[in-house]
């Protein structure tokens with residue numbers, strides 16, 4: 001009997017748990033999931049919570065009953081430290097956890113493992129920018145359902161003021177020079193625009209985009225080329241067109257350095273320091289690892305051996321520093337196995353990328369103003385499934401991981417809602433293949449131009465809405481869930 | 487979908503040339519119509535689904 005321990009029940013961790021519980025059903029192997037929240041959240045739909053189109057209940061469900069049904073041991077707790085060689089008391093590898101449920105809050109425990117999957121996602125690092133974020137700061141967020149509810153409350157207050165004839169400035173984008181996840185902010189800005197139009201107050205509002213991207217449409221992937229109107233055009237054209245059509249303004253190449261009530265301070269790549277007044281701002285925070293520590297058998301701190309300085313876990317990537325021109329898809333991990341401990345895997349946002357995908361840029365002051373690499377839903381699920389399959393095969397005797405899901409060999413699809421309505425709504429559907437450009441296979445643009453496209457329309461809105469229901473059904477392990485795409 | 491051209495206008499002034507909004511392509515009424523035309527979008531829905539299915543197949547391959 002082996003114990004597989006999964007840390008994090010988000011998009012990637014839950015994918016590992018889903019597949020392993022199915023594949024190992026009836027065996028003596030035991031699966032344990034440790035995650036601090038009782039609810040699973042379909043994060044992309046938080047955008048609709050943030051404009052009052054959906055409730056928290058519509059985007060979440062209780063994990064406990066689902067895991068009970070799947071025969072998975074669920075601990076509502078957060079992982080604190082990894083002990084890959086055990087300690088003086090316990091000779092097996094284990095993880096220290098701290099319970100977060102009502103009955104055991106604050107109690108700690110040790111959970112031993114044969115295989116460990118770290119899928120703890122991002123720490124929302126609001127602290128990186130003074131004044132950023134909803135907890136003690138002056139901006140809102142849509143990263144969790146609770147944040148999105150608060151964002152909507154503030155949005156509605158502003159709409160009320162607009163209806164009384166006042167004017168308002170809405171700012172949406174990234175809250176630091178090294179943020180990723182621009183797509184979420186991109187989606188939110190269009191939903192705000194749509195909401196203001198629905199309320200008949202768009203003419204009184206100024207809507208501004210601010211981001212660390214070199215050009216609009218970079219999305220941390222170094223931009224993208226698509227076929228459009230008889231040309232190969234850049235995603236910049238696509239993204240700028242959307243903004244101009246909706247009368248939005250934008251500031252790019254910006255590092256938000258400080259936020260005061262009603263004022264955003266930022267620095268741009270050319271060294272300019274400027275201020276932007278706002279009434280409502282939703283700025284994505286930078287991401288870090290969740291801060292797990294690692295200890296050797298003798299209790300010595302070995303965190304820096306297992307984790308990169310940003311707290312993300314090292315995997316089978318090539319971490320040697322290289323100039324941009326030498327970056328290649330081969331640097332990117334494919335099995336997600338830790339190089340030191342072959343029974344540890346890391347998937348989703350929790351793994352340390354070898355380098356950004358967008359070219360690193362610095363201001364004259366030396367501030368990095370360029371996005372870090374995204375690890376969106378589709379790649380996170382692909383990694384989760386590949387790691388689950390590798391663990392299944394290793395339990396059956398395979399000497400090493402059998403499945404791969406490199407971001408240099410997998411694609412991503414993003415359907416960004418630009419207004420929710422069954423007949424009048426639209427969404428921008430964007431796909432890239434592969435996520436990390438591969439100039440060896442696709443010398444011109446680094447991507448397969450057949451599988452890389454973007455278009456705007458009602459069809460995208462229907463897809464976004466259907467995907468919301470399909471993914472929640474799948475995550476709840478509804479009958480036949482494994483036949484649905486990840 | 488309502489767009490800028492449908493929203494109330496402030497008194498008309500000569501627009502500053504060479505500003506941000508001067509360069510990007512703006513969709514024509516024809517393009518905007520097709521973005522929400524139920525018949526055309528129904529067709530696009532299946533085409534996009536097929537493309538994403540191909541992307542998934544290649545990603546998991």
Ligand SMILES: Cc1cc2nc3c(=O)[nH]c(=O)nc-3n(C[C@H](O)[C@H](O)[C@H](O)COP(=O)(O)OP(=O)(O)OC[C@H]3O[C@@H](n4cnc5c(N)ncnc54)[C@H](O)[C@@H]3O)c2cc1C
Nearest residue numbers: 008009010011012043044079120121184348349375376377
């Ligand atoms: C607003 C928003 C909209 C988005 N929209 C899209 C979209 O349309 N399409 C798309 O592809 N992607 C989208 N994304 C990105 C997508 O949500 C992420 O790529 C995905 O969730 C990453 O999966 P993950 O498993 O790495 O992290 P998560 O899904 O964040 O899961 C991490 C899990 O770990 C848990 N955890 C945290 N700390 C600990 C700990 N110490 N111990 C144990 N568990 C811990 C968390 O509670 C959580 O359950 C969006 C993101 C945001 C914020």
